[in-house]
Amino acid sequence: MLLNSIKNERGITLLEVLAALTILGILGALTFSLLTTTVTHTNKTQSHIDLRQEANIILSDLRQTHRNAEEEYTIHTDELIGRNDISFPEIKIKNEPPNETSILPSAKISPNKHLYVTFTLQDKQNQTFEVDTIIEKSFADNKHSITLPTPDGKACSIYTGSTNYWDTIRSALDLPDPISANTTILIEGNLIIPNGKELKGISKDNVSIYITGNLTVQHGGKVSGATLHVQGDFDHQSGGHIIDTSIVHVSGEHKLAPGSSSQGEIYVFTAGDEGFIPYVDPDCKDL
Secondary structure, three states: OHHHHHHHOOOOOHHHHHHHHHHHHHHHHHHHHHHHHHHHHHHHHHHHHHHHHHHHHHHHHHHHHHHHOOOOEEEEHHHOOOOOOEEEEEEEEEOOOOOOOEOOOEEEEOOOOOEEEEEEEEEOOOOEEEEEEEEOOOOOOOEEEEEOOOOOOOEEEEEOOOOOEHHHHHHHOOOOOOEOOOEEEEEOOOEEEOOOOEEEEOOOOOEEEEEOOOEEEOOOOEEEOOEEEEOOOEEEOOOOEEOOOOEEEEOOOEEEOOOOEEOOEEEEOOOOOOEEEEEOOOOOOOO
């Protein structure tokens, strides 16, 4: 009986071993592929963060240099980057709008003119980050008061509410879409233009919006047909659009995210105390 029991015991066949190894191989390949994809995505994300941080440092240094200069000075582009793993494949820094992008080893710059800055950063993984902005010239008296026009002939609006989303502000001020010509708006606080919303004016020449706080243009948000004066920072998020019919003046920092769009003009002041002092005409009532 014991002999029969031993004879009935069955081992693992070669076919079963091969099948098990095949399954393990497939699972191993899938796991390796998943890990590789995750690592690649993580490295790419970190690369964008590093490039953006380096771009912000470069712009900060350029603003500081432009602000402190009392006479013409030279920019050596090979000294702008503080890291060995990031380079300039393209750069143009001039006192007039560049008509092409090229390598510029050095340039004579006048602090009495606007500084047009266009460059691309590239790292060892061939990831890139593009910057296209304007640093405004230095002003002897860089603060200016604004007088909001009275409702006679021009629209005058002041918003002091706690909610700072554009659609809420536009509704509270009963503004048309697009905003009518000869309109001046003072927003006391921050302004956020969220996804799918557009701050739309009839013309950048006669629609002016003054913001005492920060401006944020989120993914899918747009600005068109208006001139914005921002006392604080401009958080230009990925997927946010500044259309070419608009102008943005920034007294603080222009935080430019990868994937943002700037066909319009963006001017960044060079001194920390620049901006505007809101002055409200007594005939212009708070809403």
